Amino acid sequence: MNHYIKLVNFEVKRFSKLFLTLIIAVIATQITGAIVTSSLYVSNAETTMVRDQMTVSNYIQTYGAYSLQNFLFSEYFFLSVIFAAALLMIYVFFIWYRDWLGKSSVIYRLLMLPTARRNVYFAKLTTILLFIFGLTAMQIILLEVVNQITQRIVPDQLWMDESIIYIYSTEVLDLLYPQSPLLFVFYYVIGVTAVAVIFTSILFERSYHIKGIFLAFIYCVISVVIVMIPVIIQIITNYFYTNEIYLIVTGFSILTTALAIYLADYLLKRKINV
Template sequence: MSYIKLVNFEVQRFFKFLVALVVVVATTQVIAAFLSASNYKDQAETVMQREKLLAQDYVTDYGSYSIFNFFNNSLFLLSIMFAAAMLMIYIFFIWYRDWLGKSSFIYRLLMLPTERRNVYFAKLTAILLFVFCIVGVQVLLIEVAQLIMKQIIPAELLIESGAIITYSYELMSILYPKTMVHFLVSYGVGTAFVAMIFTAILVERSYHLKGIFIAGVYITLSLALLLVPVFIGYNTDYFYVKELLMMDVLMALIVFVSAVIIANYLLKRKINV
């Protein structure tokens, strides 16, 4: 129950931030869908009028409009990068807010009658909920974008993409994996990365100036482990793709477990209240 209460507490703290981020991302993507479709329609009408082309002739010569035009729009890509950047900032903010605030709220958290590791897991769970909320909202935004396209682009110039085609786009296939193995790779590696950053922050907080160097070494070693399957895949053809994916999962598990063990030790032994 202490863990659940801590998760609820963290969710309440980032809720306004999450709503603001969703509003910015949604607004940007709606504008991107409108501009992308409008620009294509204007260009198509201009060319068809100038060259006296029918719609099917234009599609043959210049291509039709599809969801991939929206995905390749700079505003759409910018919205995804912005959301990722805000998430990275929040990964640090969720800890340093408690440490660097006026009353050093972290010490009040660590004095609660519960295992200190629950504070760590609650913050990690909050970040994962943050990610899944953004990913869920993105599904709705894709549907909204497709509705905008249908309203602007004439049917003869538009290719309506089904879910399989839509989510086969490289970025979408990472956010929405097709198989359990791909899910474990995408979100398992992501979870291990967040845990690694959390532990690096605790290292820095525990050892201060010396901790910055130790945290840097720790992050370097952890990233090296996560990149081992990538290095093997690029330099040898000995393993199948599925085997390399399983290596990704294994390395992520090693990084995650080691991060939790180190963090638990620091919270118990090195951070005094």
């Protein structure tokens, strides 16, 4: 356990600067977006009301009041979330290939440590999960900051306050922060499974090289099929309730993750020499 914790600490430190840069970029983009979208709304509202001689209530009835939804559907929020997700997805590959393709071939030193080689795999998987949860937690705080900024820019007469439940029911936020405990477990188990399968696919490629690319592809296809078996059965039979499908797919995803870990352990022990 001590070696595993040290490996996690090692991986976190290696990505910490890039992760901090990512957080700063997301914060700067979303705060800028909050200021721009709310200021633009107020400017357009004032211009329209003067031009068309409208009252505030008439303007709201025609064009709607400003709320946090305006920001959530803006390109500032959407693109910042997509950018963060894309960078993390790139790092899922980079966290392994950097160790092999770097000048010092760090992977060989890691695999020679006096600990089970699977701890290297678990440490990298844990690091990715820590960064994912770190970003999602940061986004919750950032939304409150954005909410306070927009409330100070938009006059009270043009502002529409919305409940937390309603705000988090929007499509993007509902995916990041599912309101149902079952959906929360479902989404994040699927995410862990995807990362585990990608990790093991990389190890196939590193173990068998050119042939490994083909094996990795076949393995990914098999993994997707395993996870999708309940969905395929549901499409054919329409037998299960929606929540039952979520539970069954979650179970098959856990099975797929366990298979990924088993294969990764085998490859690290038997196929990768140092």
